[in-house]
Amino acid sequence: MEKYSIKKRDLVTVIESPVDFISVDHDKCVGCKDCVIICGMDLWKIRGSKAVLEPDYKKFCTECASCYTVCGYDAIEFTFPPAGYGDRLRKGLILPLFIVKYYVRLLK
Numbered sequence: 242m243e244k245y246s247i248k249k250r251d252l253v254t255v256i257e258s259p260v261d262f263i264s265v266d267h268d269k270c271v272g273c274k275d276c277v278i279i280c281g282m283d284l285w286k287i288r289g290s291k292a293v294l295e296p297d298y299k300k301f302c303t304e305c306a307s308c309y310t311v312c313g314y315d316a317i318e319f320t321f322p323p324a325g326y327g328d329r330l331r332k333g334l335i336l337p338l339f340i341v342k343y344y345v346r347l348l349k
């Protein structure tokens with residue numbers, strides 16, 4: 242069966258949070274790079290053997306919390322952005338898109 246994929250970023254609007262929702266404690270970070278490896282949006286870098294977030298991470302972070310989860314040194318703090326900020330799915334777009342794809346498959 243043909244696999245349909247949707248680019249997530251095409252379906253998401255980001256309303257940038259006015260406050261930080263991820264931080265790293267450099268006293269705890271050992272520079273293991275696990276956060277760098279796991280972040281699908283490539284928002285972590287190692288500088289001077291410590292993890293740092295891209296300054297504009299709030300524009301691109303998908304709030305997956307993978308960095309927080311993977312850090313075995315408890316160096317990353319993560320909270321979701323305040324209500325009304327962050328990723329918003331475009332609900333009006335998703336359903337019609339799936340319906341069109343469903344009928345296109347039936348016609349094949």
Ligand code: SF4
Binds near residue numbers: 269271277291292314
């Ligand atoms: S996973 Fe944690 S300890 Fe490892 S580099 Fe990232 S912040 Fe530092």
Ligand code: SF4
Binds near residue numbers: 280304305307
């Ligand atoms: S929450 Fe997810 S997307 Fe955001 S910085 Fe962490 S790993 Fe990357």
